[in-house]
Amino acid sequence: xxxxxxxxxxxxxxxxKPARYTGxxxxxxxxxxxxxxxxxxxxxxxxxxxxxxxxxxxxxSFLRRGYAxxxxxxxxxxxxxAIKKAGVPLYSLALKKPLxxxxxxxxxxQFELCYTNLLYMLDLAGIPLRRADRAGGKYPVIAIGGPCTxxxxxxxxxxxxxxxxxxxxxxxxxxxxxxxxxxxxxxFYRRAAQLDGVYxxxxxxxxxxxxxxxxxxxxxxxxxxxxxxxxxxxxxxxxQPVPNCESVFDRSIIEVMRGCYRGCRFCQAGFIYRPVRQRxxxxxxxxxxxxxxxxxxxxxxxxxxxxxxxxxxxxxxxSLKATLPEGxxxxxxxxxxxxxxxxxxxxxxxxxxxxxPEAGSQRLRDVINKDVTEDEIISAAESAFDIGYSAVKxxxxxxxxxxxxxxxxxxxxxxxxxxxAYGRKKRAKALRVSVSVSTFIPKPFTPFQWEKQCxxxxxxxxxxxxxxxxxxxxxxxxxxxxxxxRLEGVFARGDRKLGAVLQRAYELxxxxxxxxxxLNKQAWAQAFDDCGxxxxxxxxxxxxxxxxxxxxxxxxxxxxxxxxxxxNAYAGIVTGSCKAGCAGCGLQKICPAAKGxx
Amino acid sequence: xxxxKYTKTDGAEYLSHLDLLRHIYRTLRRACIPVNYxxxxxxxxxxxxxxxxxxxxxxxxxxxxxxxxFDGDFMEEFNKFSPSGVKCLKWxxxxxxxxxxxxxxxxxxxxxxxxxxxxRELLEKESIRICDLRGREVDIRPxxxxxxWQGDKLLFTLGCGENNLRPDLFCxxxxxxYGGNARGILKTASIMSGDEFV
Numbered sequence: 022x023x024x025x026x027x028x029x030x031x032x033x034x035x036x037x038k039p040a041r042y043t044g045x046x047x048x049x050x051x052x053x054x055x056x057x058x059x060x061x062x063x064x065x066x067x068x069x070x071x072x073x074x075x076x077x078x079x080x081x082s083f084l085r086r087g088y089a090x091x092x093x094x095x096x097x098x099x100x101x102x103a104i105k106k107a108g109v110p111l112y113s114l115a116l117k118k119p120l121x122x123x124x125x126x127x128x129x130x131q132f133e134l135c136y137t138n139l140l141y142m143l144d145l146a147g148i149p150l151r152r153a154d155r156a157g158g159k160y161p162v163i164a165i166g167g168p169c170t171x172x173x174x175x176x177x178x179x180x181x182x183x184x185x186x187x188x189x190x191x192x193x194x195x196x197x198x199x200x201x202x203x204x205x206x207x208x209f210y211r212r213a214a215q216l217d218g219v220y221x222x223x224x225x226x227x228x229x230x231x232x233x234x235x236x237x238x239x240x241x242x243x244x245x246x247x248x249x250x251x252x253x254x255x256x257x258x259x260x261q262p263v264p265n266c267e268s269v270f271d272r273s274i275i276e277v278m279r280g281c282y283r284g285c286r287f288c289q290a291g292f293i294y295r296p297v298r299q300r301x302x303x304x305x306x307x308x309x310x311x312x313x314x315x316x317x318x319x320x321x322x323x324x325x326x327x328x329x330x331x332x333x334x335x336x337x338x339x340s341l342k343a344t345l346p347e348g349x350x351x352x353x354x355x356x357x358x359x360x361x362x363x364x365x366x367x368x369x370x371x372x373x374x375x376x377x378p379e380a381g382s383q384r385l386r387d388v389i390n391k392d393v394t395e396d397e398i399i400s401a402a403e404s405a406f407d408i409g410y411s412a413v414k415x416x417x418x419x420x421x422x423x424x425x426x427x428x429x430x431x432x433x434x435x436x437x438x439x440x441x442a443y444g445r446k447k448r449a450k451a452l453r454v455s456v457s458v459s460t461f462i463p464k465p466f467t468p469f470q471w472e473k474q475c476x477x478x479x480x481x482x483x484x485x486x487x488x489x490x491x492x493x494x495x496x497x498x499x500x501x502x503x504x505x506x507r508l509e510g511v512f513a514r515g516d517r518k519l520g521a522v523l524q525r526a527y528e529l530x531x532x533x534x535x536x537x538x539x540l541n542k543q544a545w546a547q548a549f550d551d552c553g554x555x556x557x558x559x560x561x562x563x564x565x566x567x568x569x570x571x572x573x574x575x576x577x578x579x580x581x582x583x584x585x586x587x588x589n590a591y592a593g594i595v596t597g598s599c600k601a602g603c604a605g606c607g608l609q610k611i612c613p614a615a616k617g618x619x
Numbered sequence: 620x621x622x623x624k625y626t627k628t629d630g631a632e633y634l635s636h637l638d639l640l641r642h643i644y645r646t647l648r649r650a651c652i653p654v655n656y657x658x659x660x661x662x663x664x665x666x667x668x669x670x671x672x673x674x675x676x677x678x679x680x681x682x683x684x685x686x687x688x689f690d691g692d693f694m695e696e697f698n699k700f701s702p703s704g705v706k707c708l709k710w711x712x713x714x715x716x717x718x719x720x721x722x723x724x725x726x727x728x729x730x731x732x733x734x735x736x737x738x739r740e741l742l743e744k745e746s747i748r749i750c751d752l753r754g755r756e757v758d759i760r761p762x763x764x765x766x767x768w769q770g771d772k773l774l775f776t777l778g779c780g781e782n783n784l785r786p787d788l789f790c791x792x793x794x795x796x797y798g799g800n801a802r803g804i805l806k807t808a809s810i811m812s813g814d815e816f817v
Contacts, residue, residue, distance in 0.1 A: 045630035317645030
């Protein structure tokens, strides 16, 4: 069965941006019949999902093996409600095939606030939400992947397979196993659970002690994060579908490196993507040229967690400029201040530049291992001003471990120094500074995974301190909503018990929780109430001997390392970049940097 | 300058005007057809489209002009690289910008599913007042130029540009009056005040 657009034309002509739901993108997947149908699902809007490189890599890994791979994004509520009312099931974009008819649906989870959207999409597809209600093999295998799956427990009751780590091979390996076992049989799940990067929640029991904390995980399998050793030779889609309507990042993306050398203690990505693996200049140049030719984009973005740390960046930029057609611009979205080089920034339109010092005082920057000094920040800003920038955006965090009001006030000092650096020369425009302060959320598999997340009053008091000291002309301050940060924090460090809350919240109408205008705070509060769960038990400080809900997963980094790093944080000792020396996180055996390749 | 006529069908009818512009720009880039740029701070490609078509309405008569020095087979190259619903039908070199947004004054559409009625009787009305999308009452009679039946298909010509009447709005009016459910609204021709160029 396929969905005919004519059949839903009345709905399409009523909703906002109908091009999100029509498919027909230039470069969309075209496939005839296939032994295995995989649907790459993204629990956020089309324009967000279409900008994501990860899902395109995963889809490509299926296509390369001769399987069908199609996309589906969360429809906005206008379209979602309309198709539900009309009895039209959620369908995939290119093949227009109802999701229910696929062999496997893989959801990419980029952040915790998209969890209700996973339930929303299953519901629209006519698939029972709970795994227990899907028994009998009538439904597709429901899988999840992406950074959130290092702690998949809040979703354990809803999904069949969890992919942890790099998605280049594990995902399609499971498809092969599915075909070999003749479907989603018990044998299939038992064998899948033995693969690197695969966790099968049904095959694990969680035991709780009398104090309500976890006392044991019962399973014969220990899920291990999948790590590809050769990024240079890894699957990469040479052509990608060009979105119908403008997406959030409307440009070609190449992945320069995976992983980050820095190990900032609050940053989950800095740990769960270790070790750093690089692509060669040649490979990247070829990939960029092929993407530009096949998509028609006029911008290439050089992505990684810290592109300034790519050792061959200068060479890469030279090679790209020499090979790409004239007029194609380069974007370097994640440069650290200490790697900012006016040569790199020359290309882009000189409008605004973003720096992320993360903390105001040097003391606190040492605590979080953000190895950047005030002088580096100021000199980077100054060289940016000299080549024509007149606006700076500064990212900070609030509620970090050991933080005092003094640390917060130090943000003012940085702003003042930047202003005076700008004023040192005569410049054409007035300087605009925007300071954006988000609330710190402790995440699993970071040295701060045990830390307490600040409560409402504390956060508001801190925000007030900032408002008071940053009330200056030419400076705009923005901060994140407390409720949103807490919800994210609860699910980030949550356990299986939260499945009930999630389902209740969805029943009460919660979806698109990451979108400020759609977040339904009352419904969330009621969901926690109805399930008898106090969110504060998830944001509290965790005991050093407590078993953490995500500890059964082996991400490759030892607990001992995280404990050591936590002690260093309290002592204000900077560990520094992996480039400067190996800190022994546990991945030494497979880490190129540890072997001297930096 | 290259002027061309193209389609907006097969799902492309749901593209917004701005997105369509982006698609044409990217198609030209993929096809290696050079486009001139404006000279300002925010450079933009010199591509000119006719007036926006309501989303959801198919067309076999859209027009665009591109400032380009390309001298190959435009249609062949364009169609090789364009999305499935956006296909060039004919093209020509022109000396000056045809300014399709201005010179297209009327458009002919076809639609099915509207219950049969006497077209002459409709045209004899002196005024037809309906509520537009913003809820204002307007007289659409002066914007209706022709209505005729061709089998079970209704062909009608409506004003475009300053004198615009949306074909879906017109069909809604007809259905409310005579019954039926309009489907397959398609723009079949664009009528210009001067030369067609293409």
